[in-house]
Structures are given as C-alpha cells and as structure tokens.
Amino acid sequence: MIPFNKPHLTGNETAYIEEAVKSGKISGDGMFTKKCHAFFEQQYSMRKALLTTSCTDALEMSALLANIQPGDEVIIPSYTFVSTANAFVLRGAHIVFADSRADHPGIDEDSIESLITPKTKAIVVVHYAGVACDMDKVNEVAARHNVLVIEDAAQAIDSFYKGRPLGTLGHMSAFSFHETKNIQCGEGGLLAINDEQYVQRAEVIREKGTNRSAFFRGEVDKYGWVDVGSSFLPSEIVAAFLYAQLENLNAIQQRRKEIWNRYQVALKPLADQGRLKLPFVPDFATNNAHMFYVLTENLSDRSALIEHMKSAGSFPVFHYLSLHKSPFYAEKHKGAEMPHSDRYMDTLLRLPLFVDMTDAEADRVIESIIGFFAK
Numbered sequence: 001m002i003p004f005n006k007p008h009l010t011g012n013e014t015a016y017i018e019e020a021v022k023s024g025k026i027s028g029d030g031m032f033t034k035k036c037h038a039f040f041e042q043q044y045s046m047r048k049a050l051l052t053t054s055c056t057d058a059l060e061m062s063a064l065l066a067n068i069q070p071g072d073e074v075i076i077p078s079y080t081f082v083s084t085a086n087a088f089v090l091r092g093a094h095i096v097f098a099d100s101r102a103d104h105p106g107i108d109e110d111s112i113e114s115l116i117t118p119k120t121k122a123i124v125v126v127h128y129a130g131v132a133c134d135m136d137k138v139n140e141v142a143a144r145h146n147v148l149v150i151e152d153a154a155q156a157i158d159s160f161y162k163g164r165p166l167g168t169l170g171h172m173s174a175f176s177f178h179e180t181k182n183i184q185c186g187e188g189g190l191l192a193i194n195d196e197q198y199v200q201r202a203e204v205i206r207e208k209g210t211n212r213s214a215f216f217r218g219e220v221d222k223y224g225w226v227d228v229g230s231s232f233l234p235s236e237i238v239a240a241f242l243y244a245q246l247e248n249l250n251a252i253q254q255r256r257k258e259i260w261n262r263y264q265v266a267l268k269p270l271a272d273q274g275r276l277k278l279p280f281v282p283d284f285a286t287n288n289a290h291m292f293y294v295l296t297e298n299l300s301d302r303s304a305l306i307e308h309m310k311s312a313g314s315f316p317v318f319h320y321l322s323l324h325k326s327p328f329y330a331e332k333h334k335g336a337e338m339p340h341s342d343r344y345m346d347t348l349l350r351l352p353l354f355v356d357m358t359d360a361e362a363d364r365v366i367e368s369i370i371g372f373f374a375k
C-alpha cells in the first residue's frame with residue numbers, strides 16, 4: 001500500500017538530538033533553537049522567528065498578541081483546519097466565515113470587505129497547499145479598516161507571493177512542522193512576527209508571561225511576571241530534529257516538486273478532457289509542492305475514485321469539512337452559504353506525496369487514476 005504520507009528523515013536528526021542531550025541543556029531556547037531562528041530570519045527575512053510546539057500554538061499566540069476580546073470578530077475562510085478558528089474562539093471571538101475562491105481553495109479576497117464590521121479585529125488567511133492568497137488585496141482592505149492580518153502559513157514554507165516569502169506579508173504568521181508538512185519534527189511550529197511592535201510581547205507571551213528572554217540578553221537585571229502568557233516553546237530535542245530538516249530544505253523541496261510535476265504532466269490529458277481538475281497556481285504565487293490534489297465532478301465520483309485507488313494499492317485522502325457547517329459552529333454561523341468551500345469539501349482529493357516516494361510509486365498512483373476514468 002502506498003501511504004498518503006511518510007515522514008522523511010534527512011539522516012542527521014538523531015545525531016543532533018544526541019548533541020543536544022550531551023550538551024546538558026535540553027529545555028527550550030538553546031543552541032538548536034537559536035540556529036533554527038537564525039535560519040528563518042536569514043532565509044526568509046522574518047523580522048522575528050519564534051519556534052513553538054505547534055502551528056496551533058503559534059495561532060493561539062497570535063490571538064493573544066492581537067488582543068482579541070470576547071465579542072470581537074475575526075474573518076477566517078470556512079475551508080481550513082479547526083486550529084485556524086479555535087485559536088480565536090478560545091479568546092471569545094465570533095468567527096465570521098468567508099468562502100473560498102472559485103479557482104482555488106484559498107479565501108475569496110474580494111469577499112472580505114463585505115464581511116468587515118466595526119467589531120472586526122483580524123483577518124486570518126490560509127495559504128492553502130502552500131499557494132499564496134492575493135496579499136496585496138488583503139492588506140489593502142485590512143489597512144483601510146485598521147484590522148490585523150494574520151497568515152496561517154502552516155502549509156506554506158518556502159513559498160512566495162510576488163517574490164516575497166509567505167509568512168512575511170501579514171502582521172504575523174504561523175507555520176507548522178507537523179509530520180505531514182514539508183519540513184517536520186513530529187509536532188512543531190513557528191510564529192513569525194513581521195510588525196516590530198509585537199516582537200517584545202511575543203517573547204513574553206511565549207515564556208509564560210515573563211521577561212525571561214530580555215533577562216538572558218542582559219536587558220533587565222531580574223525577570224518576573226509582566227503579562228499573560230503560557231509555555232509555547234519547544235525543547236531542544238525538538239529543535240535539534242527540526243534543524244536537521246532545515247539543513248536539507250533544498251533537497252526536500254526539489255524531490256517534492258519532481259513528484260508534483262510528475263503528477264501534473266501525467267494527469268493533464270484527463271484535465272484537458274474535462275474528467276477532473278488539477279491544482280491552480282495564480283501568477284502571483286509559487287508552488288512549494290506541499291500538496292497535489294485533484295477535483296472530481298461531485299462527491300459520488302470522489303468516493304468511487306477513492307475506492308478504486310485503494311483497491312489499486314494507494315491511499316488518497318480528502319480534506320476539510322466546511323467549518324461553517326461543523327457541529328460546533330453551524331448554529332453560530334449567521335452568514336451566507338459558502339458554495340465554493342462546500343464544493344472543495346465534497347470534491348477535493350489529495351494524492352500521496354512524500355520525499356521517499358519512488359517514481360514507480362507515483363506512476364502506480366497515476367495509473368490507478370487513469371484506469372478509473374477509462375472505465
């Protein structure tokens with residue numbers, strides 16, 4: 001069976017973990033965490049990079065930094081992971097859902113302005129499949145209404161918008177290093193702060209509400225409780241693992257793109273015949289090969305395709321259930337129908353894609369799809 005995902009190891013993970021253990025410092029913010037921070041800040045021009053224990057945690061930090069209060073409204077696409085919304089719901093926010101674009105599961109940028117009210121505090125965009133939202137549009141609307149822009153860049157490592165790295169375009173952004181993402185450490189994340197005014201408070205919130213980071217830099221002579229906060233930082237064991245992945249980012253990305261392109265080329269004839277749709281990448285965006293998906297005509301076609309592919313030995317998976325229809329939020333959702341989000345919910349199917357996948361395995365996946373439509 002070809003699985004949907006198999007976490008890739010670069011070879012140095014356990015050696016670096018051993019180094020961290022032998023150094024005698026395995027709590028957070030040691031040598032490997034600093035190396036990871038420096039990597040992100042240099043490679044992607046992030047103003048401040050802060051490792052967290054997950055993207056979910058980074059999103060929760062962003063909700064604290066945005067000072068979300070009960071009753072505030074936050075605009076979020078319905079077609080996303082629960083954490084995008086939960087981080088703000090935990091602070092008492094009301095979620096205002098936006099639909100996806102017709103040509104892409106990302107937020108319909110043109111729909112955002114009509115959702116803004118005097119209570120709107122933030123817009124959270126999701127760069128679905130690592131493909132950028134139209135950030136000039138989003139930032140322009142946000143600036144005009146004085147609301148924050150937070151990027152859920154969980155899937156967006158090493159991807160760009162008009163040449164600028166995703167995760168550096170909003171006020172702050174959250175990345176994931178969960179084992180299903182391009183760069184992974186099992187469970188892990190990153191908060192990137194791009195607006196200087198949030199940097200100091202981000203450090204405090206991440207360190208249980210203390211100014212411990214400033215203390216270790218010698219900026220204050222004792223540290224204490226200065227704000228709200230929690231424990232959002234990972235141990236050095238996690239950072240050591242992650243650093244081994246970052247050192248191999250180029251090789252990882254290259255192999256993922258090879259497989260992605262193999263799918264694209266082989267399935268294009270089916271798309272040209274109108275049998276299915278392939279991923280769309282707007283001119284302003286790059287493809288980081290986080291995901292290869294196809295769109296079927298309808299839900300029953302997708303179910304039949306999944307059955308066919310499974311019996312032919314591979315394991316594709318569908319993705320999100322529209323959050324505005326979720327058991328938790330359906331009754332709270334006061335807005336409109338979300339036809340595009342619902343369409344992706346019913347028809348989007350993700351193909352197996354992982355670094356250690358062989359060309360022959362990719363070809364087996366391709367053949368099973370071609371075989372299905374030949375029936």
Ligand SMILES: *Cc1c(COP(=O)(O)O)cnc(C)c1O
Pocket residue numbers: 053054055056057080081083084126152154155175176177178187188189
């Ligand atoms: C993976 C993912 C998350 C959650 O990441 P964790 O690191 O598992 O917390 C959040 N949002 C999106 C869009 C994701 O793909």
